[in-house]
Amino acid sequence: MRKIAIFIAFVLCISLFAGCNRAEKPGSEVTTARPTQESASQTEATAESSKGDKAPEEPTEAATSDIQATLQQNTALCAVAFVGNCDGSFADIQDGFAADGITEALPMVAEVKEDRFFANDGSELYLIIPRNDVGLTVYEQFIDNESGELACGEMLYSSDQSEPILLRGNVSDIFSNLLLVIAGEGGETLEYSPQLSMMDGTVWIDTELIYDLTPYETLGIVPDSGFDAEVSCIGSWYTEASNADGETMILELILGYNGEAAYGYGPAESEFIEFFEGSWHENDGELVLELSGGSYDTESYSIYAAYEFVCEEQTLTLTHCDGDGLTNSDTITFTSANSHALIGLWTTSEYDFESDTYTYYDIELMGGDKCSLLIHNGEGTTFAAYEGTWSFAENEFSFHMQSYLNDAAMEENIGGVYRAKIDADGWLTLTKVSGYDFTELMSECGVQVFEPTVSYG
Secondary structure (H helix, E strand, O other): OOOOHHHOOOOOOOOOOOOOOOOOOOOOOOOOOOOOOOOOOHOOOOOOOOOOOOOOOOOOHHHHHHHHHHHHHOOOOOOEEEEOOOOHHHHHHHHHHHHHHHHOOHHHHHHHHHHEEEEOOOOOOEEEEEOEEEEEEEEEEEEEEOOOOOOEEEEEEEEEOOEEEEEEEEEOOOOOOEEEEEEEOOEEEEEOOOOOOOOOOOOOOOOOOOOOOOOOHHHHHOOOOOOOOOOOEEEEEEEEEOOOOOEEEEEEEEEOOOOEEEEEEEEEOOOOOOOEEEEEEEEEEEEEEEEEEEEEOOOOOOEEEEEEEEEEEOEEEEEEEEEEOOOOEEEEEEEOOOOHHHHEEEEEEEEEOOOOEEEEEEEEEHHHEEEEEEEEOOEEEEEEEEEEEEEEOOOOEEEEEEEEEOOOOOOOEEEEEEEEOOOOOEEEEEEEEEOOOOOOOHHHHHHHEEEEEOOOO
16 A cells, blocks of 8 residues: 555655565556566666667767767756657557657657667656766666555666667556666766656656656647646645544545546555545536545445536635545545645845845755755855755645755754745745744745746656
């Protein structure tokens, strides 16, 4: 059974568990990737390097060379591109690339031969191009029944070559069943799972070390900044409700960009009692859920529920009007749990009149709860650098960081709790509840506004 922490995070915390045993789960449950591929290519430790006498003017070779230059310029370790869906043969995939214009948009897909195509269950296709000075290993990934945590399975591919490979996987829209482990020459290691954001259907990337090469225009996908003025019910939502025994349950609902939906409930900081997944859509002002699932020890069953809904900036109110109910109450009010929108690099500054200088505060919030803060003068002098962890729950942002570069005037450990709000222009306002004052303005009035510099969400 999934743990609530995995569901509400919405974007994955990646964990490696070498040598773990794979347990079969019911096919209708969201917690299974059902990795049953048995092709010889999945057990190969190293793929053969692409060989052939290609002339320098070959478009695929030129395109790959351009990508390598782009990776170096952006200090990225790997390029990833979503290139469509297909559960057919490799020949069917390549025919589809040509018919859909993918080959024209990304000529390097034609360079990938069948011996560099690796698959887990699912139909999402990803082109992977590692930088020419890193090693790449690809594993199957699934959620372990006993721990409720992500675990790795069989190794599908491993090589220190920069050759493009094609991956297929992802049965569930909630988590990826593919895990990339990228090792750099300097000893740095990056773990990444390719999957699509349920917010807007783009590739989910939580680090600038991954470069998005997806041909969105060709695929007909419109990236959404996540900061539109029009309020949308797309995202992750939670609320509390009492069961028949008077126990408090946490209810969590995800409404995805492409119509995917997931719903689960259970005690706080514990496992779901029941979990469902399926689809949602709007129909004449009603939000309609069509879900299937249940608990692990019972047969799955279906839910059809229709609600009139009111979606505001931080709340989603559902009023039952037809079909099954998610609870016994006619009205449910959910609160936003969209930490996804906070992921990125935010900056603010303060001006000192006496010295006629600015001090800049750059806070980076990364997927998987990591964060950092750099305090500098904007001209190459760093006053302090911190790193630590962050979280977002019940509309409150909190963090704790420790200094790893500091002058004597700065604190060694900082942390705080703040109410967070992103306006229609994408600016982040933090209202202090307790803890660290980023600037003198915050110490005086308790509020600080940050400008979005880079959005990873």
